[in-house]
Amino acid sequence: MSDLDNSLSWLAALKWDAEGMIPAIAQDASGRVVMFAYMNRESLLETVRCGNAVYWSRSRQRLWRKGEESGHFQKVRSIRTDCDGDVLLLAIEQVGGIACHTGRESCFFNELQGELWVPADPVLKDPKEIYAK
Template structure:
């Protein structure tokens, strides 16, 4: 069976057109562990990032600081394989259920980006680093 690439692109375009993009053409994208339900991270997508995510079946985000696409894990090896993709009732937030390769979603080397918790004394780090970021990205990482 041959794949009609033009039809596939039209289908993806229809899907991206269904999203309510903000004034900068972005939408927040939440990555959640597909088995445990743990929220791993929040990042941003533009239409191209969403299209690539659908096509490649892996998380692709838009880096606001670098002004370009980034494929989760392209440097660290901690890829997020897409298992389920949803938008919320207002179509202005994306939820991806992912298989997190390596168990590390955060650039700090922790399992998720939500490792700072409020207690009676203020904000406290509540999760250990699982892998040194210098090992994942080199000594000159952001």
């Protein structure tokens, strides 16, 4: 932990897992949960500093500035923690209305119907258009 981390009592009050992560839920103004990711101390500090959601990408092992490739940034309106201090809830404004890399409004688009997971929400924009390089 850096000296900066030690000086921030709000940061030290959180319960980080063994890998230094904390779950983060992103919820839009309508109350819909649009995304779940993890944050580490660095990503949370950067989120607070810049006002846009920054997560820790476990697959890429680096900071992930939501929207860095897609342009679908998340402007953070508030950050809350649960009663145990081990989960974060980010109230966000989802720029462009798309949070999911599949081109949907939310990453939580599959619905259990009987014994099958069925996409219940439409694709708003083809991912090939979003991530064209």
